[in-house]
Amino acid sequence: MPASSIRARVRAEMIDEIKAVARRHLATDGADLSLRAVARDMGMVSSAIYRYFPSRDDLLTALIIEAYHALGDAVETADATADRADLRGRWHAACRAARAWALAHPAEYALLYGSPVPGYAAPVDTVLPAQRPPLTLIGILRDGVADGRLTPPDDDLPAPVRADLAEIAAGLFPGLPAPLLARGMAGWTQLFGLISFDLFGRLDPVLPHRDAYFDHQTALMADLIGLP
């Protein structure tokens, strides 16, 4: 191993440590990450951080990508662990995994799905990781259609909506009918809304039994989709 790589390795470790400290700050102090506080925690001066991240937004972007992957991993492994033939079981497992991750990492979830930071535009690097959770969910439907366990609905969609959805399906879920894709996206939208309301304290005072409520609501969407 050439000597040059030790500097590169130290650099990579520094980047990792900065991200780790920043993630810790997110968890304790909330979503407004202070670069200077991160630097202080590392015994560095704030300008030194700029050797590794050109700006605070770039650090945030790195954290966002990592968070998307963490959430994606959680959802995908939950789905993969469930019985492949049990579509409804997979749906519930994936939904519960997403909610569990969000409850365990509220600040990171807010980073991903909260209101966009003013002036911050999500870079292209984030769009693929961001697609993983919905891709997993709708992948369940595609599997169901493929092996005949799930009979797609026959909604009459407005032509332009059907065209848009058909294009999406052609690119990501070959063979998935547009009406079913629409219902799957409804399920994903619902999942996001459920977790957001849960996390941002919109229903905890009025609904003490939130786990059971969540399960029932995701079951409603499973019904809408037609999961057996």
Added chain:
Amino acid sequence: MPASSIRARVRAEMIDEIKAVARRHLATDGADLSLRAVARDMGMVSSAIYRYFPSRDDLLTALIIEAYHALGDAVETADATADRADLRGRWHAACRAARAWALAHPAEYALLYGSPVPGYAAPVDTVLPAQRPPLTLIGILRDGVADGRLTPPDDDLPAPVRADLAEIAAGLFPGLPAPLLARGMAGWTQLFGLISFDLFGRLDPVLPHRDAYFDHQTALMADLIGLP
């Protein structure tokens, strides 16, 4: 009119103007409201603002309450304008009004439904205004049950969920069965998710026909609820 009230009137006008300028800043600069910038726009120095609002959070709270009422007004009048007997028409009108208001006031919507500002806890004054949109939506279901146009579903809810929902119904929607309330809340959650995805740019590149998509998705929820 006693002379004392002219000072009070000027004060009220000042408060209104501060809120108006702040709202304008929200619309142009995004959600991170700068108190100093508002003061500059009014030809005042920043400390003078503190004669009217004890802190930046209090100014934000005032804006939030106003925004909730603006959204609530939009949704309620849309519902009230529609044919009272046409439950599905009322549902769509209310949903469309909420989305239209959000698209017209994205920064204020983000203030209401985005990730909570770190350290900012919504005061009690906001909870009643915040309930207006979902109250309107579920009020449509209550009306439907009351006049027999809407037959409630017979889902078997987990006992604790049924109890929680029954308590909510007892307080806000007497006579509304718990399973129907659950479906109505699903519709509200879905509406929030739809608008958020739409507003925060999560589906505009992939779904050009967003109006039609929105209508179809809200129709799906109307189906789930059972609106005729």
Added chain:
DNA sequence: GCTCAACGAGAGCAGTGCTCTCTATTTAGT
């Protein structure tokens, strides 16, 4: 061994929310 890039420290800039003090004005009480 020399050279140049990388690194960290430090100072500094413009901006933020907020507090405190000081002055002018308006209100209220006698």
Added chain:
DNA sequence: ACTAAATAGAGAGCACTGCTCTCGTTGAGC
């Protein structure tokens, strides 16, 4: 009508932020 008190605004200042620039130091490649 005069005085005392409440109110409004200005200004300075504190601690903090992201970010830029300059300065030595250190380490890697030739």
